[in-house]
Amino acid sequence: MPDIENFDTLILGSGQGGKLLAWHLARSGQKVAVVERRWVGGSCPAVACLPSKNEIWSARIAHLVQHAAEFGTATGPVSVDMAAVRRRKQAMVDREIAFHLGAYKASGAELIMGEGRFIGPKTIEVSLNDGGQRRLSGNQVVVNVGSHAAIPDIPGLPAARAMTHIEALELDYLPSHLIVLGGGYVGIEMAQAYRRFGSRVTIIEPSQRLMGREDADVAEEMQRILVSEGIEVVLGARPTQVRGLSGDAVVVEIHTDAGNRTVEGSDLLVAAGRVPNTADIGLEKTGVELDDRGFIRVNERLETTEGGVWAIGECAGSPQFTHVSVDDFRIVRDNMAGGNRRTDARQIPYVMFTDPPLARVGMSEGEAQRLGIAYRVATLPMGNVLRTEATEETQGFMKAVVSANDDRILGFTMIGSEAGEVMAVVQTAMMAGLPYTELREAVIVHLTIAEGLGPLFAGIPPLR
Numbered sequence: 001m002p003d004i005e006n007f008d009t010l011i012l013g014s015g016q017g018g019k020l021l022a023w024h025l026a027r028s029g030q031k032v033a034v035v036e037r038r039w040v041g042g043s044c045p046a047v048a049c050l051p052s053k054n055e056i057w058s059a060r061i062a063h064l065v066q067h068a069a070e071f072g073t074a075t076g077p078v079s080v081d082m083a084a085v086r087r088r089k090q091a092m093v094d095r096e097i098a099f100h101l102g103a104y105k106a107s108g109a110e111l112i113m114g115e116g117r118f119i120g121p122k123t124i125e126v127s128l129n130d131g132g133q134r135r136l137s138g139n140q141v142v143v144n145v146g147s148h149a150a151i152p153d154i155p156g157l158p159a160a161r162a163m164t165h166i167e168a169l170e171l172d173y174l175p176s177h178l179i180v181l182g183g184g185y186v187g188i189e190m191a192q193a194y195r196r197f198g199s200r201v202t203i204i205e206p207s208q209r210l211m212g213r214e215d216a217d218v219a220e221e222m223q224r225i226l227v228s229e230g231i232e233v234v235l236g237a238r239p240t241q242v243r244g245l246s247g248d249a250v251v252v253e254i255h256t257d258a259g260n261r262t263v264e265g266s267d268l269l270v271a272a273g274r275v276p277n278t279a280d281i282g283l284e285k286t287g288v289e290l291d292d293r294g295f296i297r298v299n300e301r302l303e304t305t306e307g308g309v310w311a312i313g314e315c316a317g318s319p320q321f322t323h324v325s326v327d328d329f330r331i332v333r334d335n336m337a338g339g340n341r342r343t344d345a346r347q348i349p350y351v352m353f354t355d356p357p358l359a360r361v362g363m364s365e366g367e368a369q370r371l372g373i374a375y376r377v378a379t380l381p382m383g384n385v386l387r388t389e390a391t392e393e394t395q396g397f398m399k400a401v402v403s404a405n406d407d408r409i410l411g412f413t414m415i416g417s418e419a420g421e422v423m424a425v426v427q428t429a430m431m432a433g434l435p436y437t438e439l440r441e442a443v444i445v446h447l448t449i450a451e452g453l454g455p456l457f458a459g460i461p462p463l464r
């Protein structure tokens with residue numbers, strides 16, 4: 001058995017927050033090791049955020065070129081080369097890997113490539129990817145192992161060898177008919193991209209609406225946009241059986257209130273949520289407890305149930321976004337240094353990178369209703385934002401929720417061009433505690449999309 005090597009800080013999984021913590025602590029003089037089994041830099045730059053947005057951008061180019069004549073540019077026949085799309089994506093991933101290796105080297109943190117497993121409190125055994133084993137311990141230990149795609153328990157699904165986002169981002173051919181199980185973030189982003197590349201696409205979603213956490217008007221508008229591009233959306237549909245093989249021919253049988261139906265396609269993508277990577281990492285040999293859904297039990301300071309062991313990102317049950325894992329890093333960094341930063345009451349903005357995108361910060365109207373918070377609401381169709389006269393990006397709307405008791409902005413949702421950038425303006429106003437009237441009266445540049453914030457907030461009914 002190899003001797004146990006001791007580190008000041010030992011991090012399992014090079015997730016988004018964990019790697020930043022490693023670089024920070026190592027630069028501060030600590031002896032730090034990060035154990036990563038597969039993706040230098042974690043999933044975001046390798047198989048999730050960056051590669052998906054890279055391919056979504058390629059799909060947008062395809063879409064624009066296909067519609068170029070409407071804007072006065074004549075093109076010849078348009079075709080999409082998925083091998084070239086994939087190559088462009090892979091070149092970016094390779095740049096990301098090089099960047100991360102450089103950052104590890106510059107910081108002095110050691111990146112150990114191998115599968116890690118706890119063999120005792122604060123002690124990890126690593127099966128090295130290059131062969132052999134190492135045993136490591138940390139005075140402080142951080143778990144940042146992320147999650148993997150959930151594979152629902154549907155008869156025939158394992159045999160159909162459905163893709164997750166990982167395989168879908170590696171396709172170098174165009175599926176003739178892509179069936180997507182799940183109408184959430186991954187499903188919708190990938191469905192629109194593949195439709196724009198030229199696939200026929202069907203989304204199968206068990207709930208009665210897409211994007212369950214959004215208001216009905218928001219979900220309906222997104223559905224209208226997807227359907228207008230030729231995507232078939234089947235709601236209230238529970239898959240009961242899968243037959244065939246993804247990449248060849250697949251059949252999904254679904255049960256709906258209206259009866260049973262069969263959807264036949266060529267390729268199958270599963271996008272039905274995430275499962276934390278906590279099942280096989282030996283936590284039972286430690287004092288680190290899991291909750292009933294398999295997430296690491298943490299307090300608001302991101303401390304686990306074992307002293308000196310912290311958890312960051314999706315495995316800690318944090319909302320599933322890179323910027324949240326990065327914020328978890330800041331919390332753990334400051335708490336390790338004796339501070340008291342907390343996860344509760346932080347804003348969690350997000351953007352779904354469809355075209356147009358969906359962005360939200362703060363409360364939706366439905367959340368205000370569920371919490372019994374008195375509110376005022378205004379919406380503004382994107383067609384009323386003057387810039388869209390020039391760009392014809394008229395799909396979607398802005399929606400603001402404001403307190404009925406004072407002028408606080410409670411939430412902002414937008415489907416529309418530049419939604420993420422416009423949302424950041426509202427988020428900043430919310431962080432500063434500005435009343436909505438300040439945005440209503442602000443001098444915002446003509447002819448920007450953010451100019452729509454004036455008329456949006458002018459639509460909020462006055463205080464009674």
Ligand SMILES: Cc1cc2nc3c(=O)[nH]c(=O)nc-3n(C[C@H](O)[C@H](O)[C@H](O)COP(=O)(O)OP(=O)(O)OC[C@H]3O[C@@H](n4cnc5c(N)ncnc54)[C@H](O)[C@@H]3O)c2cc1C
Pocket residue numbers: 012013014015016017018035036037038039041042043044047048049050052053114115116117144145146147165186277281312313314315319320321322323324325353
């Ligand atoms: C297709 C897709 C697109 C997305 N797009 C966005 C987006 O645009 N914006 C956004 O904010 N979020 C996006 N997300 C979510 C985002 O990717 C995640 O929330 C984020 O990467 C989570 O980071 P994390 O720190 O929890 O862990 P991860 O970044 O997932 O890292 C965990 C790491 O731990 C490693 N690991 C696991 N177990 C072990 C072990 N036993 N030994 C060694 N290593 C191990 C894994 O290999 C992995 O590299 C997307 C997700 C998906 C699936």
Ligand SMILES: NC(=O)c1ccc[n+]([C@@H]2O[C@H](COP(=O)([O-])OP(=O)(O)OC[C@H]3O[C@@H](n4cnc5c(N)ncnc54)[C@H](O)[C@@H]3O)[C@@H](O)[C@H]2O)c1
Pocket residue numbers: 152153181182183184185186187189204205206207210211212239271272273274319320321350351352353
């Ligand atoms: N732009 C972004 O920031 C971005 C992009 C992609 C993913 N993400 C993150 O990753 C997370 C995971 O994404 P996701 O799309 O896998 O999960 P999700 O939770 O967003 O959506 C999963 C969907 O699958 C449906 N579903 C559940 N069981 C099903 C079944 N048996 N058959 C068909 N559908 C089923 C659910 O009803 C739900 O609508 C997201 O919640 C998000 O936090 C973020």
